[in-house]
Amino acid sequence: MLPPASVIRLAGEQRELPYKAPYAGMIPSARKAAIMGDHWQQASQRQPGGQSPETPHGSRIDPYVGQYAERARGMVASEIRALFAVTARPEIVSLAGGSPYVTALPLDAVGEMFGQLVAGRGSAALQYCTAQGDAGLREKICEVMSLEGIRAHPDDVVVTVGSQQALDLITRIFIDPGDVVLAEAPSYVGALGAFAAYQADVVHVPMDDQGLIPEALGEAIAAAGAAGRRVKFLYTVPNFQNPAGVTLAAGRRHAILDICRAAGLLVIEDNPYGLLGFEGEPMRALRADDPQGVVYLGSFSKTFAPGLRVGWAAAPPAVRDKLVLAAESAVLCHSSFAQMAVREYLGTQGWREQIKDFRELYRRRRDAALEALSAQMPDGCEWTRPAGGFYVWLKLPDGINAKAMLPRAVSSRVAYVPGTGFYADGSGAGHIRLSYCFPEPERIREGIRRLASVIETEMELRDTFGTDAIPRGTGVDTPGPGDL
């Protein structure tokens, strides 16, 4: 059994970390607040007089507490955020983060290429560029998208600061407070964060092991219409979904497109993992069959390197125009250097072979994870079997709370992301996301061994004291970038 002291010790150690979450245990999270409509209650909790004793040194009384925009009132860190920071310690096996294994890149060759780029073309690479992005890179991006059946023109593409910025800009141009976004249940935490930042209401649509369920999508659209709600778009990660690891079946893709077209609903197809499948050819993109109805989001973060922050959106012309203007207002333009570096990488470094290497590397790690899960997990656990990407979605035995268990798991030197981070409606406490992308296979096996032991201990607690003995966490999880 794990004493509460271990949790307190972890919390105390936050002070040494680069980012300190000053709200630990103090304020409910952004999305919960948005749903519950308790913005003002939150604000009042932050009044000087209401300052919590937990507020650490350095976070002083906020003289601007009454000044923030309505949208900012929900911008608060969750109490588990700091816990994630400690998962970077070497003794902890982190199955939480979604960091790609960039060490597998040919770092010497990439470094030489970067050096030559500055020495030879530094006057352009170190200068401003246009908000739409480097034209040569946009050509290469069209080549990359053609692997998934997309025929695009470089004019259709806007380069973004990772695909997260594309999510931000799409939401910025489409969402008024209270508008509805349809999204899979569960959905990518970064997308939910962007939607929440513009005060969207996310309505989750069920998935099964074949991905989003067309009938459920139709019902959700009809229900929103009957309730007089304005639905602005469907957000979907069709391939090797984050966090569920499932892929939208080929046979469902046309049905999804037909339903959205009939409803006049734009589709946001977020596809960071599409080229990282372990079996056969890449799936045909939704955008390949409906370029006017789909905004496709891509990223080089998983196929090359997240540290350059190069993603993109391919959009219908009018949407593209708005995205360019929104990007300019947000950051003026992307980094010329990063864009030229990716263009150069795609032009000279055998990127197709590198993706094959990554696929093989992640396939081995997926296999290690699935084998260890089969061998170690107690009865009552269920999990998905991803055919690509980074994630396994695991259902805990009944009565086990993923969030309440997390501090004890970290004390047992294994970390994961509780399922609550992937829902806008507070559900998901019965699930966890396990990432197999970063640790070596032997570490994955060790981490799953530790996790199985933690779950078994929780089950003993449950059987002895009932589910009420497990303290329930508060707030929705918002892990940091390294955890996504």
Place this chain on the structure above:
Amino acid sequence: MLPPASVIRLAGEQRELPYKAPYAGMIPSARKAAIMGDHWQQASQRQPGGQSPETPHGSRIDPYVGQYAERARGMVASEIRALFAVTARPEIVSLAGGSPYVTALPLDAVGEMFGQLVAGRGSAALQYCTAQGDAGLREKICEVMSLEGIRAHPDDVVVTVGSQQALDLITRIFIDPGDVVLAEAPSYVGALGAFAAYQADVVHVPMDDQGLIPEALGEAIAAAGAAGRRVKFLYTVPNFQNPAGVTLAAGRRHAILDICRAAGLLVIEDNPYGLLGFEGEPMRALRADDPQGVVYLGSFSKTFAPGLRVGWAAAPPAVRDKLVLAAESAVLCHSSFAQMAVREYLGTQGWREQIKDFRELYRRRRDAALEALSAQMPDGCEWTRPAGGFYVWLKLPDGINAKAMLPRAVSSRVAYVPGTGFYADGSGAGHIRLSYCFPEPERIREGIRRLASVIETEMELRDTFGTDAIPRGTGVDTPGPGDL
């Protein structure tokens, strides 16, 4: 005299440029619309049935025209945007752009440093990092800010995608539609764009050659209060202001801070040029004397390289926390590579010496510009004499319209930014901004010679036909990043 045909030819050539502005002459600009409250009129102009014959090929009917967020209805490019793109042609002397002269950097040494960074520490440099930014870089940033008297802790700093992203995030966390931002008249166009994107109302406060006028600031605050408006912050570029080239006098700085403190008003101190003064030591920053009342924005775009997009905000703790969360929602995190590259540059490459070299280079160009203006400009022109930075602000003779003149100037192979871009209220048509940062001194002299000739021709037109003969431009200018 310049025939209208020359203008038409330029417009026709837009089609070859990477970014096409499909709205030329069709729709009033974002800020004008925001002020006039004619969002819906704009939207209706874009209905399929109302499509203008000027809409170029490739910009099809927009099926999402009724779907955009309220804030996006104003996101439209101005008709002069495409004109700026042609200023990149070698035959044109562009005094429009604000691009620093990065060719003066030691490109071989910087390239070697970049290469070693990836080869030696690529596993970190190509990976995700935290949303607040690289801790080592934030330490170095504090060292840079200490040159202006700021005593900051790395915890106070948030690294941003250029200081434009800091402007975006500050506006995002503080501005509800209709809130007032106080800003100098004129003000930086990128800041006005960020304020407009969140539907702020900008109230301009007059400057003179000593910068912002404290009495005028006090009056603006009082007037806004009397009108029941919510003023959220003062936005100011105190040093070598963009576009006016003036510097806030030392004797006024405490007065400005006192007025804002008494009004409970946050100050946004945007300082990209502070270290690029031509005379004496850097001015003491506003933040140096009121760290709780000032958010300081800095940038490496002018002292190192804009192509890495590394800027920062130093903010009071509670504001910093909101900025970190907003940054995460917007882009997850900044580029590890770019941050480590700047950190490495500051640690190894003699950045203080490089800034001295830049100062000397820009001083020579400023001198060339001022000498040529004195020698060439016709009576009736007046201009500022900047003691640093990139810009001269020139008042045209009465009755000459800067925007109407621009196509003729470009036909005469010289470009500038019309003053209208730097006001949220549609004024500024009697001014132009001239940048001396990028062209060689001889080119600056040639450009000013051409410009003087264009102005003289305008004056002849004015004297012959009266001011009505000069066609008035419509909309407010929103130049692209390369023009700022």
